[in-house]
Amino acid sequence: MNLKEATTKELSDELSSRxxxxxxxxxxxxxxxxxxxxxxxxxxxxxxxxxxxxx
Numbered sequence: 001m002n003l004k005e006a007t008t009k010e011l012s013d014e015l016s017s018r019x020x021x022x023x024x025x026x027x028x029x030x031x032x033x034x035x036x037x038x039x040x041x042x043x044x045x046x047x048x049x050x051x052x053x054x055x
Contacts, residue, residue, distance in 0.1 A: 012049055020055025 003011070016023040026032055026046030034050075035041045044050060 012051065015051050015053070016049070018055070020053065022052040022054060024050040024052070026050070 006014075015021050024032070026044060026048040028047050030046040032044045032046075032048075032050065033041060034044070
């Protein structure tokens, strides 16, 4: 399969099934804030899927 032809959902589903990836699901109207040490803070509103690649 050519990855350029894969949908974002297909890529997200595949990555979330990997051992080195943590998946966080936000429901409708849920909010999340991610701060990395003294770097930028990222805010997310659901519905959303957040993938953390630790590999």
